[in-house]
Amino acid sequence: GQQVMQIPQYQHVQEGEDFTTYCNSSTTLSNIQWYKQRPGGHPVFLIQLVKSGEVKKQKRLTFQFGEAKKNSSLHITATQTTDVGTYFCAGRASNTGKLIFGQGTTLQVKP
Amino acid sequence: KAGVTQTPRYLIKTRGQQVTLSCSPISGHRSVSWYQQTPGQGLQFLFEYFSETQRNKGNFPGRFSGRQFSNSRSEMNVSTLELGDSALYLCASSKHRTGGSTEAFFGQGTRLTVV
Numbered sequence: 531g532q533q534v535m536q537i538p539q540y541q542h543v544q545e546g547e548d549f550t551t552y553c554n555s556s557t558t559l560s561n562i563q564w565y566k567q568r569p570g571g572h573p574v575f576l577i578q579l580v581k582s583g584e585v586k587k588q589k590r591l592t593f594q595f596g597e598a599k600k601n602s603s604l605h606i607t608a609t610q611t612t613d614v615g616t617y618f619c620a621g622r623a624s625n626t627g628k629l630i631f632g633q634g635t636t637l638q639v640k641p
Numbered sequence: 642k643a644g645v646t647q648t649p650r651y652l653i654k655t656r657g658q659q660v661t662l663s664c665s666p667i668s669g670h671r672s673v674s675w676y677q678q679t680p681g682q683g684l685q686f687l688f689e690y691f692s693e694t695q696r697n698k699g700n701f702p703g704r705f706s707g708r709q710f711s712n713s714r715s716e717m718n719v720s721t722l723e724l725g726d727s728a729l730y731l732c733a734s735s736k737h738r739t740g741g742s743t744e745a746f747f748g749q750g751t752r753l754t755v756v
Contacts, residue, residue, distance in 0.1 A: 531700065563744060572731060572747040573684070618684060622743060628697040629674065629745060633683035 532557050534621045536632030544640050549606040551635035553619035560624045562595055562602045567634070568615045576617075599624075609639045643667065645734050645748035653754045659720040662751045666713050666734030672696075673715040674745065675707060678729040687730075690715055722755045729753075 533556040543549050553562065561580045565573035577586055579595035579602060586593045592605045602619055616634040623630065646665040654660050666673050674697075675687040686699035690709035707717040713734075719726055729752050733745035 561743065565745075572749055573733075573745075575744040575746065578744055620745070626697055628686065628689065629743070630686055631676070631684035 532621075532623050532626070532628060532630050534619060534630045534632040536619055536635055538635055539633060540636050540638070542638045542640065543609050545611060546608050549609050549613070549637055551604050551617050551619075551637075553602045553604075553621070553632050555600045555621045555623075555630075557600070557621075558624050559599050559621040560627075561622050562599075563620045563622070563629070564593060564602075564604055565618045565620060565631075566615050567618065571615075573618055606637075609637070611639050611641050613637060614639050645732060645746050647730075647732050647748035647751050649751060650749060651752045651754075653756060654722050656722055656724060656755055658722050659718060660722060660753060661716055661718045662730055662732075662753075664715045664717075664732030664734075664748060666715070666732075667746055670734035670736050670746070671713050672735045672737065672743075673709055673713065674733045674735075675715070675717050676731045676733065677701075678731055678750070679727075684731070687717065719753075724755050727753060727755045 536553045563578045564576040567573045583597045584595040590607045594603045616636045618634045619632045648663045672691045674689040677685045688707050689697040693709045704720045709715045729750045731750045732748045735745045
């Protein structure tokens with residue numbers, strides 16, 4: 531079945547350092563979404579990428595969708611303590627429409 | 642507008658019992674999906690309902706079932722509970738399934754503990 535792999539599982543950074551999480555799907559995706567879950571909270575939608583090679587920015591966050599529409603990345607520049615949480619990618623399969631989440635990357639930021 | 646509402650927020654059940662969880666999606670949203678979240682496994686897809694029909698199903702045993710009503714509210718049921726079913730169960734609603742904006746809005750979840 532469709533799988534979405536996300537790495538790394540955990541990342542500890544010093545405040546001000548950059549952070550990147552990567553997402554790979556076993557199947558082609560119609561779109562990919564990114565969510566953030568704060569400790570004790572629920573996932574909250576960040577962004578959706580639809581086009582091959584698409585790049586979108588939200589302040590210090592940069593999201594990319596691969597040319598083959600099977601991989602994606604989220605890069606945070608100059609992390610802040612408010613960036614702490616688990617970041618999930620979620621790929622929607624082109625054939626089934628099923629939204630499958632990666633395992634998530636938990637980011638810890640040391641002040 | 643009101644967000645996704647899940648009830649109850651917390652549940653403690655005994656092995657072998659059954660449980661029903663409820664989810665009220667955002668008004669106007671017709672797609673409801675259920676996920677199981679555990680520390681080691683992340684968000685595992687259970688099933689998706691759209692217009693009262695199950696459109697997709699994850700790799701969970703038949704003890705896990707669900708349904709959606711005409712007002713888009715959804716319930717999931719777990720029978721013959723096992724200790725491993727202890728998890729946070731999240732419901733997510735979206736306006737569409739495919740095409741356009743399909744972002745999912747999550748509820749606060751139901752924390753199920755099986756003892």
